[in-house]
Structure formats: structure tokens, C-alpha cells
Amino acid sequence: MIPCAALLLKTDTLGDLVLFAPTLRALRAAWPAARLTVLIRRAYRDLAPLLADGVEWLDTTLDPFSTGPATDPGELARLRAAVLTLAPDLVATATSRANWLDAALAIGAPTARRVAISNADDHGDEIFSTQLRVALGIDAARAFPEKISAPPAEPDWRRNFRLASALVGRELAPTAPALTAPAGATAAAAEKILASLGLPPGRYVVCAAAGFANVKIKTWPAENFAAALGHLHARHQLRTLLVGHEGERAHLASIVSASRLPSPASPVLWLGRDGDLPLLAALLAHAALFL
Numbered sequence: 001m002i003p004c005a006a007l008l009l010k011t012d013t014l015g016d017l018v019l020f021a022p023t024l025r026a027l028r029a030a031w032p033a034a035r036l037t038v039l040i041r042r043a044y045r046d047l048a049p050l051l052a053d054g055v056e057w058l059d060t061t062l063d064p065f066s067t068g069p070a071t072d073p074g075e076l077a078r079l080r081a082a083v084l085t086l087a088p089d090l091v092a093t094a095t096s097r098a099n100w101l102d103a104a105l106a107i108g109a110p111t112a113r114r115v116a117i118s119n120a121d122d123h124g125d126e127i128f129s130t131q132l133r134v135a136l137g138i139d140a141a142r143a144f145p146e147k148i149s150a151p152p153a154e155p156d157w158r159r160n161f162r163l164a165s166a167l168v169g170r171e172l173a174p175t176a177p178a179l180t181a182p183a184g185a186t187a188a189a190a191e192k193i194l195a196s197l198g199l200p201p202g203r204y205v206v207c208a209a210a211g212f213a214n215v216k217i218k219t220w221p222a223e224n225f226a227a228a229l230g231h232l233h234a235r236h237q238l239r240t241l242l243v244g245h246e247g248e249r250a251h252l253a254s255i256v257s258a259s260r261l262p263s264p265a266s267p268v269l270w271l272g273r274d275g276d277l278p279l280l281a282a283l284l285a286h287a288a289l290f291l
């Protein structure tokens with residue numbers, strides 16, 4: 001049955017949203033007349049226009065993976081009120097890990113079809129279940145009566161299509177994730193930045209060498225990045241544009257120093273601020289290589 005209003009819960013981080021983009025477009029195409037709303041975290045709201053057209057976005061400051069239900073009662077109340085206003089007849093969580101926020105919002109639409117995807121070996125998360133029971137009096141097991149089982153090793157973007165196929169009631173052809181770089185003023189701004197840094201289109205590397213905003217252990221050592229960038233210049237004559245958030249300046253500057261490349265070949269920095277994700281996408285679009 002085609003929903004009149006569907007709420008998709010996607011409170012993951014940046015990469016997960018990119019992987020979800022083709023699935024979101026497929027659902028938009030399958031339900032052209034439905035009101036389609038997606039919950040995302042506010043830090044990634046500026047990326048939303050690149051993900052899909054014809055979608056309404058509901059954003060939140062809550063991070064359900066690092067905070068609990070009692071962290072910001074006002075924000076939680078706002079979201080629950082928004083769900084009541086939307087009155088969705090379908091609520092589905094496309095988030096890669098079960099979390100208390102998705103469950104709390106799904107319970108707020110008791111008459112909706114409520115669907116989640118889970119690994120075949122997933123037996124539930126007692127931590128968030130306990131948080132919900134103690135803080136909100138909610139039984140997490142009742143949040144999503146309909147569960148779609150997926151193999152544990154299945155890539156996330158294919159899992160997303162498995163969920164979408166279950167939602168629409170027919171097999172949807174999986175489409176690999178891709179984004180189209182923004183045009184217009186954003187593209188022009190990116191070209192101006194590249195020209196000022198002396199980086200010709202197609203002749204530079206974009207390197208995201210920090211990436212410790214959520215999990216520091218994911219960051220490759222600075223000296224390893226410096227060695228790789230030195231090799232790329234010596235072997236392929238490619239300069240590097242080091243990208244990151246303004247808050248990562250010191251770490252990225254240490255890679256520039258460790259590379260020991262002379263000035264004309266030395267890596268250069270582009271440090272974005274909140275709201276600059278579309279500009280970053282435009283800078284990526286002209287690169288020969290992404291590291």
C-alpha cells in the first residue's frame with residue numbers, strides 16, 4: 001500500500017547519508033504523491049539538497065549514539081510533537097544501528113506501519129532498551145513490529161535497498177551511491193578557491209586526513225599520510241588539497257610540515273565550517289584522486 005505520509009529515520013553520520021541517497025531517490029520515484037519526510041542530524045542538514053529532490057527534512061541536535069533519552073527533554077518533545085503533526089502512516093528506520101531515538105519516535109505513531117531492518121544475528125541492544133524503559137517508560141521491543149532481516153556482511157547501501165523493496169512491496173534495482181556536485185554559485189566558489197591555491201582541475205589530490213570527530217582511532221597516523229602525499233607528488237606530480245573542518249587545523253598543518261615537500265609542491269589546506277558541505281562536494285568534483 002502506498003503511504004500518504006512516510007517518515008524515514010536516518011540519524012547516522014555523513015557517510016551513511018551518502019550511501020542512503022540512491023535509496024531515498026528510489027522511494028521518491030515509487031511514491032510520487034506521498035509526503036516523504038526524513039529525520040537527519042542537524043550537522044548534516046546542508047548536505048540534504050544533494051541527496052534527493054522532493055523530500056521534506058526534519059533535523060535534530062540529538063545524537064542517539066552518544067547521548068541518552070534524558071539529555072535534552074525539550075528537543076525530544078519537539079520531535080515527538082513533529083511526529084504527531086506529520087501523522088505518518090509509515091515509519092521506517094534506515095539507521096545502521098538500533099537506537100533509542102528511532103524507537104521513541106516510532107512509538108509516537110502507534111497506528112502507522114513501523115518497519116526496521118536488522119542483521120540476521122541481531123538480538124537487540126540492552127543498553128538503549130534499558131534507557132528507554134527507565135527514562136520514557138517505552139518498551140523498545142514494541143517500537144518496530146515489522147523487522148526485515150539482512151545478512152550481517154551485506155554492504156549498507158544494498159541493505160538500504162532491501163528495506164526499500166520491503167516498503168514498496170516489490171524488488172527495487174539497487175543503484176550504487178553517487179552524488180552530483182552542486183552547480184551555480186557553489187561551483188563558481190570552488191573554482192575560485194582552486195585557482196587561488198594553484199590547483200588545476202583534474203591535477204590534484206583531495207585528502208581527508210583527520211576524520212576523528214566521532215572516533216579518533218579511525219584516523220591514520222599523520223606521518224603515514226605525509227609519506228603517501230610525498231609519493232603521489234614524486235611519482236605522479238600531483239599536489240594535494242588537505243580538507244577538513246576548521247577545528248582540525250592543527251592536525252592537518254602537522255601533515256603539511258611532515259610531508260617536507262618544497263613550497264611549490266607542498267600540500268595546501270582548505271578548512272570548512274559548519275554549512276560548507278556543498279562547497280566541499282564541489283571541490284571533490286574536480287579532483288583526480290581522493291584519499
